[in-house]
Amino acid sequence: xxxxxxxxxxxxxxxxxxxxxxxxxxxxxxxxxxxxxxxxxxxxxxxxxxxxxxxxxxxxxxxxxxxxxxxxxxxxxxxxxxxxxxxxxxxxxxxxxxxxxxxxxxxxxxxxxxxxxxxxxxxxxxxxxxxxxxxxxxxxxxxxxxxxxxxxxxxxxxxxxxxxxxxxxxxxxxxxxxxxxxxxxxxxxxxxxxxxxxxxxxxxxxxxxxxxxxxxxxxxxxxxxxxxxxxxxxxxxxxxxxxxxxxxxxxxxxxxxxxxxxxxxx
Ligand code: NAD
Numbered sequence: 001x002x003x004x005x006x007x008x009x010x011x012x013x014x015x016x017x018x019x020x021x022x023x024x025x026x027x028x029x030x031x032x033x034x035x036x037x038x039x040x041x042x043x044x045x046x047x048x049x050x051x052x053x054x055x056x057x058x059x060x061x062x063x064x065x066x067x068x069x070x071x072x073x074x075x076x077x078x079x080x081x082x083x084x085x086x087x088x089x090x091x092x093x094x095x096x097x098x099x100x101x102x103x104x105x106x107x108x109x110x111x112x113x114x115x116x117x118x119x120x121x122x123x124x125x126x127x128x129x130x131x132x133x134x135x136x137x138x139x140x141x142x143x144x145x146x147x148x149x150x151x152x153x154x155x156x157x158x159x160x161x162x163x164x165x166x167x168x169x170x171x172x173x174x175x176x177x178x179x180x181x182x183x184x185x186x187x188x189x190x191x192x193x194x195x196x197x198x199x200x201x202x203x204x205x206x207x208x209x210x211x212x213x214x215x216x217x218x219x220x221x222x223x224x225x226x227x228x229x230x231x232x233x234x235x236x237x238x239x240x241x242x243x244x245x246x247x248x249x250x251x252x253x254x255x256x257x258x259x260x261x262x263x264x265x266x
Contacts, residue, residue, distance in 0.1 A: 001090075002032035004033045005041075005042060006048075006050060006054065020086075037061060037062060039051050039065075040087075043066075044069070045076055047066070064246065072256075074158065090246070101156055101174065101177045103236060104119060104236070106235040108234075110231070116228075125163065127150065128151070133150065134147070134211070135212060136210045138209075139201070139206070145195060147209075148186065148194070153184060161260070178203065179200075180199065183196065204237075209234045
């Protein structure tokens, strides 16, 4: 089996990376950064986000697993002291693959035939390059609302525990193929109205944002942030592609939520 390792590049993560590489090679696995079947991410959730984007062109053939060298992560849920146990499992056992939904983001530009398409593992956010974001929100071809506020965040189910949660969005189990639109400080008064609650959209539904004021936007795709100029519209759907995680032991999603946000000692 071919493997690659993504490190956060701090001292501990780099040391674990060298050790894991040595063990896995001794077990007969082949280090291959171009076409790995399994990618071991060592660092935090952000490290796994980097690994995901590095290998997003071969999601069908790659499974991810994460060790955290800081606090417990949602994607990085193995402890550093469990590294040997994990590499033995990678080398010696058939692993279960768990698939999570992704978000597909398409940006259409004014006066241009071309569009840009991205996949997000956590979320995509949109903010104006000016002060207030003003966009028309369309759901499945029907006008829904005119949003005025700081920004909007469309998240995946596994990303619902990240930025979305800080915006008051619901936590969604990643077995549900859905996406969630959460508001960032919407303007709501007698003149301007938004729904004021997060919307959970199922598979095959489409959300389109059309600029009302200013065609330039700051868009994030997970940890990546870019200024997009002359934007005609931004489209969100649940992606057809899915991300695959290698599971060597049960660690139910709700237990991860509990251990991350409530209490990890009980
Ligand atoms: P990072 O790696 O430092 O991540 C920031 C924090 O988000 C870390 O504590 C990480 O564990 C946590 N996180 C990431 N994905 C998560 C998930 N799916 N569930 C629960 N927690 C998660 O920083 P980065 O590399 O820039 O990561 C980008 C991510 O940071 C974005 O995808 C976004 O979700 C998150 N973020 C959160 C906020 C917020 O909560 N207010 C603001 C900006 C960005």
